[in-house]
Amino acid sequence: MAEVEVLVVGAGPVGLTAACELQRRGVRCRVIDRLPAPQPFAKAVGIQPRTLEIWDRMGMAREALEAAVPLRGQLLYVNGVPQARIELTLPPDVPYRFAALPQNDTERLLEDVLKRWGGRVERGTELVGFAQDAHEVRARLALPAGEQEEIRVEFLIGCDGAHSVVRKTLGLDFAGAAFPEEYMLGDVEVDWELPPGYAVRSWWRSSR
Template identity: 70%
Template sequence: MVRSEATDVMIAGAGPVGLTLAAELRRAGVACRIVDRLPARLPFAKAVGLQPRTLELFDRMGLVRDVLDAAVPMRGQLTYVNGVAEGRIELVLPPEVPYGFAALPQYGTERVLEEFLGRFGTAIERATELVAFAQDADGVTSRLTTPSGGEEEVRSRFLVGCDGAHSLVRKGLGLSFEGGAFPEEYMLADVEVGWSLPPGYAVRSTHRGAD
């Protein structure tokens, strides 16, 4: 038997975007549910950089101190070519910009946002996946699979897809993926290094082959 419930806004995806949306909705007194197909936060850094404007938004939400306490201020970048130091880039912003750049692993940002949502009694429904939806003139009916293997239908005024590059919501609406993509392949790893580096500086290292 399919269980049915209702809410104002259904959010698919509990990454930083979905969590921020849920936090802003709850601050405004709007009821919402947020689901994510993964059983837990991923323990990998993934997206690390926090832009000054992002920190301004967190300030408006009353979260910036929690974020900055967990983050590392970014002051610049050291560049290496074939293992040789080539220069240093300083991140300098106009004095009227209240916050600088910062680095915080994505799981750290998600933790702060999840704890903030908990103050409103809103929990992330993990291991819960949006598998289908249908919209009409009055709202949206979403079909979810639950951790127990069952199904649930949720009626909402709005459905927001924060479910990443392979978004079911975007595909279901027939929307194209706007923008471009880099032709290169990238690898991201979390490693510990024994280098002695000035605090707050990222490292950009490239290798150039012989002509």
């Protein structure tokens, strides 16, 4: 018999959401993440209206909106000159609007929900490999102190990102392609007079 029903690999937004939805329905799950601590960076920030509807059912939409900034549109510039202002509009029957919330805040809120439903994230714990048959999955974990543990579960959910051990072990392709451009990602505080809630896109064209 499996020791827990589900092993969730990866404690990002996808893995935490899956774990929360399982726990609140009475499905026992174990959540692991290879990083020793949550990342303190924003990374992704865009929150879709449908995501907020799901969070409403989970009981965290209010907390998310209190921490978020309403996303109203985009301001476009070329060589520092304003070119366009795009407004984000939705049908009136959509209960939530777009929002901007740093991913580290999203993960913090989701982990709080997981704890309320009796779950927790085992940090510094990595999936080394697994095998499955018609009845269960046998997963091998590397624990923080260096030892290994083998567990049996009914299902394994791979939420471990672009370099997923789960995907590679199953021999699945990573559909999609990378952008050819290079870019930098950073968390900064900006003192300016631009209206809040607008993403800013700025292009610089050389005369050469």
